[in-house]
Amino acid sequence: MKTIYKKLLILLLLLPFSVLAQNTVGGTVLDKASGQPIPGVNVNVQGAANGVSTDFNGKYQLTNVKRGDKIVFSYIGYMNTVVDYVAQNSLNVSLEEDANQLKEVVIQVGYGTVKKKDATGAVTVLTSKDFNKGPVTSADQMIQGKVAGLQIINGGGSxxxxxxxxxxxxxxxxANNDPLYVIDGVPVAAGGVEGSRNPLTTINQNNIESISVLKDASATAIYGSRxxxxxxxxxTKKGKAGDMQINYNGNFQVSEITNKVDALSSTQFRDFVTANGTAAQQALMGAADTDWQDQIYRTAIGTDHNVSLSGGSDNIVYRASVGYANLNGILKRDNLERTTMSANVTGNFLDNHLKIELNNNTSLIxxxxxxxxxxxxxxxxDPTQVVRNADGTFFQWYTSPTEINQLAGRNPLSQIEQQNSFGTAYRSIGNIQTEYKLHFLPELKAVANFGYDQLSGRSFGNTEANFLNGLAGSGFNNTYEKTQSRFNKLMDLFLNYNKKLESIDTQLDVTGGYSYQDFRESFYASNFNFQSNNTTVDPNFPSRINLQSFFARTNISVADKYLLTLSYRRDGTSRFTETNRWANFPAVALAWKLNEENFLKDVESISTLKLRGGWGITGQQDIGVSYPSIPLYLASNTAAQYQFGSDFYTTYRPQPYNSNLKxxxxxxxNAGLDFGFVNNRINGSVDLYKRTTEDLLLYTQNPSFFGFSNFDNYNVGTIENKGIEIAAEVIPFRNDNFEWRIGxxxxxxxxxxxxxxxxxxxTPGINIGGYxxxxxxxxxxxxxxxxxxxxYVYEQAYGVDGKAIDGVYIDRNKDGLITQQDKYRFHKPAADVFYGFNTSVTYKNFDMGMNWRGSWGNYNYNNVDSSKGFYNSVLIRNTDLSNGVENLLETGFQSNDTKRFESDYYIQDASFVRLDNVSVGYTFNQKDKASSLVKMTLSAQNVLIITKYEGLDPEISGGIDGNLYPRPITFTLGLNVNF
Incomplete structure (x- = not known):
């Protein structure tokens, strides 16, 4: 009995110490990348029942924690974090996004969302951590080289x-080959207006949350004709509940030209003219050594600043931002100034039965x-001439002391300094979308989306009189102005029914509705000539296009293993006559999650294994004109106006039309496989596709000439595209301090x-591609x-020394003559293979990454060499001289006939490998404020290119290289602050 009492006494004495050991710990959980608090994070003691969730400010308080416990922080879309408890009172944690989990959350599809694991089509989703780093100014630059099947070729380095x-x-x-762009539920115009360079630059890249690329018809058919x-x-980014968060993201850029065209130097030029020119031509040479490319290019400076505010309550969240960029081009005087504003407000009312979302993105460029x-x-x-004469005027070729030779080339720097061209462009994209879940049937919701896309632009400029008329001129010779506006209105009305049928373990998601779009456009141009005091005007040509659609889609998931998607859209367009106005676009897709089957479910190394297959039809009616199928008379532009005295009068001309256009x-x-192994540390997809387009729309010559034009739009044939796409990501190593990713x-x-x-x-076929x-x-x-x-070219003849023989071509049809019938098809501009590679390393607070991109099997026509690489390109007349390129010295070509221009000698392999971007960043620890973040980044863009191509840059859209605006190397220092 005494022993029992002693044990009870000891237990009572120890009890207070045991109680005291049960501590309380609190803190804040943040997103590691943005520094934003994360509401709803699960905070649990490992192996115990006690746990809490973070509030809307990311804060938590966990009780009954003992020294030595492991505290687990978990949230969907983020990697779990486990922290040892050592009796600290405060514990702040930053969670890192798990890209593999994020891909399993939701992706945007037409008129709704779907979980990535339930997607049946070929879809790629990129979020902020996937985007390209560095000096990007538009959405396309953010994803270049990151998506299989998506090829993006920049038009140059401006x-x-x-x-x-x-x-x-x-x-x-x-017809239009651009993809359809949908911004926050609003399908927008891919084309720009006067005064704009790239319509996608009107969306500030810092406001973009995610980009989904829908590739096969089963994913895109719900959008039908576009x-x-x-x-x-x-x-775009949306607000999150919690205290106001302020973010600044800015950078400073320096750009330099790295490669120039191989024009003849002044020494090479003098030697050539001395050896081959007439006495009159030799006498024209000057005494200067001028590199004209150095004269027109410069080191370019740019800055980009962006500030955003976000926050909200349980029911209403908001985000607003403003951005300003001022970017100089490497071509002197080239400049882009952009101001952007965005706002988003989302509210939930009536016990979360009513959701209202407002979005707006506005820009002024x-x-x-x-x-x-x-x-x-x-x-x-001519590189032997001075830039400016002794009196300060630009050197030009003259036919008299006061008259410029209009046949001669112009001083390059004078073209920049004496010709002025400016542009302004305004764009506003916005929508209001309401979703109402019926109180008596919450599985059914009604959605109304009203949106708009408004663009207006103006380009204007002038030319100094002495640029055109020589030394006698003063002031301006002429001015011009062009204005253009586009307005797109949208109305989407649809119902969505989403219900889990427990009895048969089936998820049913059905959507059906109506869409209305109205497009309006107008254009105006004028030109005023100071000498004649005449103004010519291109009258306003307002146009209107209307699209109306009915659509439906059903997603069925059985036992979370077997997936079926059915979609249908019926589109009507005002471009075609009543007979051909409407078309039907159905699609079907199936998917099978093999990893959910019993024979694979317990295989731990397999995380994802899904087979996909799809079939569908989509349409095209965007051929660049509004009324291609009805007879019209249009007012002529300035080039066709009729002059009476000093007045110009507008004439009207009949337009070609084709009432049978359809x-x-x-x-x-499409057939595909999604895979993931070892907890998705190895993941990716493989897709095989075949795409057949029938009734191709083409603007081409009439089969038999009639009317007032021998060109019109026709349905002319069929084209077949097929391919294989492979994408993969590997995480070779990952722990608390170090992570390495390869994609x-x-x-x-x-x-x-x-x-x-x-x-x-x-001509066999249809000729295109002027040069x-x-x-x-x-x-x-x-x-x-x-x-x-x-x-489509002539086959060049070569001598025994392997050198091209000037003016000699192969008689392919053996008729003893070199004619059009001897031309043949030799290579193509499109690549057989294109690819992207990226890798990133994170070590504690440091992160580093690089992106490579390339293509193989694409060819270019080197129009720079063909137009400037023969004798007459230098020795044209006895009144002026013109420079050439070094290819002239290699070939010795003298002939100036069409056959030389169209020789296969100038068709060159343009395959390349490009190091697009290298970046390194450092995130500073901020101990005073748990929600603050400071990160600095240094990056280099357009670092390196490896190619056999002899031109300036092998990456040319369309394959005809007529001399590109050079792509510079750009160094960027960036700063991101969140507080």
Missing amino acids: PGEGATIRIRSGSSLS ASNGVIIIT NSNYSNRGAIGSAIRF WEQTTTV GNVTFQDSKITKLTTTQPN EGATGNTIQNHQVGFAPSSF
Whole structure:
């Protein structure tokens, strides 16, 4: 009995110490990347029942914690964090996004969302951590090289430069091949207006939360007539509940030219003219040594600043931002100034049965367009001449002491300094969307989305009189102005029913509705000539296009293993007559989650294994004109006005039309596999596709001439695209302090015309692709059995020394003559393979990354060499001289006939590997404020390129290299502050 009492006494004495050991700990949980608090994070003691969740400010308080306990912080979309408790009173934690989990959350699709694991189509989703770093100014630059099947070719190195964007090669010959862009639920116009460079620069890249790329018809058919070339859905950032968060993101940029065209130096030029020129031509040479490319290019400076505010309560959240960028181009006087504003408010009312969301993105862009003609002139202009004469005027070629030689080339710097061109562009994209879940049937919600896309732009400028008229001129010779506006209105009305049928373990998601879009456009241009005191005007040509649609989609998931998607859209367009106005676009897709089957469910190394298959039809009616199928008379532009005395009068002319014009339709078959192994540390996808476009829309020559035009729009044939896309990501190593990621994608593609119902006289197929040097001639051709835009050329003859023989070509048809019938198709501009590779390393507070990109099997026509690489390109006249390129010295070409221009000698391999971006960043620890973040980043853009191509840059859209605005290397110092 005494023993029992002793034990009870000891237990009572120890009890207070045991109670005292049960501590309380609190703190804040933040997003590691943004520093924003995360509400709803689960905070638990490992192996125990006690746990809490963070509030809307990311704060928590956990009781009954003992020294030595492990506290687990977990939240969907983030990697779990485990912290040892050592009796601290405060414990702040930053959670890092888990890209693999995020891909399993939700992705944007037409008129709704779907979990990535339940997606049946070919869809790629990129979020902020996937985006390219560095001096990007538009959405396309953020994802370049990151998506299999998506090829983006920038138009050059000017700030805010536009790009050619193709998903799976494009599906048309001459109709619009751009993908459909949807911004916060509003389908927007891909084209710009006067005064704008790239319409995508109107969306501030710092406001973009995610970008979804929809590639196959099963994913895009719900968008119907505008989705034949894929869909890119841009979702902007939204507010989060909690205290106001302020974020600043800015950078400072320095750009330098790294490569110039191989024009003849002043020494090479003197030697050439001395050896080959006439006495009169030799006498024209000056005594200077001028590198005209150095004269027109500069070191360019740029800055970009962005501030955002976000926060909210349980029911209403908001985010607003303002941005300002001022970017100089490497071509002197080239400048882009952009101001952007955005606002988003989301409210939940009536016990979360009513949701109202308002979005707006507005931008104002001012541009100073430096005369790009100076780029070509810097190659052509005589390098032995001075930049300015002794009196300070620009050196020019003159026919008399006061009259400039109008046939001669112009001083490149004078083109920049004496020709002024400016632009302003305004764009506003907005919508209000309401969702109401019925109180008596909460599985059913009604959605109304009203949106708009408004663009207006103005370009204007003038030319100094002495640029045109010589020393006698003063002031301005002429001024011009162009204005353009576009307005797109949208109304979407649809119902969505989403219910889990427990009895049969099936998830049912059904959507159906109506869409209305109205597009209006107007244009105005005028030109005033000071000498004649005349003003010529291009009258306003207002146009209107209307699209109306009915759509439906059903998603069915059985046992979370077997997935079915059915969609249908019926579209009507005002572009076609009543007979052909409406078209139907169905699609079906199936998926099977193999990893959820019993025979694989317990295999721990397999995280994801899903087979997909889909079929669907999409349409195309965007051929660049509003009324292609009805007879119209249009007012003539300034070039066709009739003059009586000093007055100009507008004439009216009949327009070509084709009342039989109908929809271009694209049928896509897709098979895919999504995979993930070792807890998704190895993950990716493989897709095989075949896309067939019938009734191709093409603006081409009439089969038989009639009316007032021998060109019109026709449905002319069929094109077939097929390919394989592979994308993968690997995380070789990851722990609390270190993570290494490797990602890559590769696309194999092939396109071929399988049917053409029209050809041009005396030509097999349809000739396209004009070039400099032989006006009216072409270098490319569409023909059955070949890739679109294949090069159509003469076969160059070579001597035993391997050198091209001037003016000698192969008689391919053996008729003893060299004629058009000896031309053949030789390579193509489109790549056989293109790919992207990226890697990133995070060590404690440091992060580093690089992005590579390349293509193989693409060829260019080197129009710089063909137009400036022969004797007459230098020795044209006895009144002036023009420079050439070093290729002239290699070939010794003298002939100036069309055959030399169209020789396969100038078709060159343009395959390349490019190091797009290298970046390193450091995040500073902020101990005084748990929610603050300071990060600095240093990056270099357009670092390195490896290629055999002899031109300035192998990355050319369309394959005809007429001298590109050089892409500079850009160094950027960035700062991101969140508090």
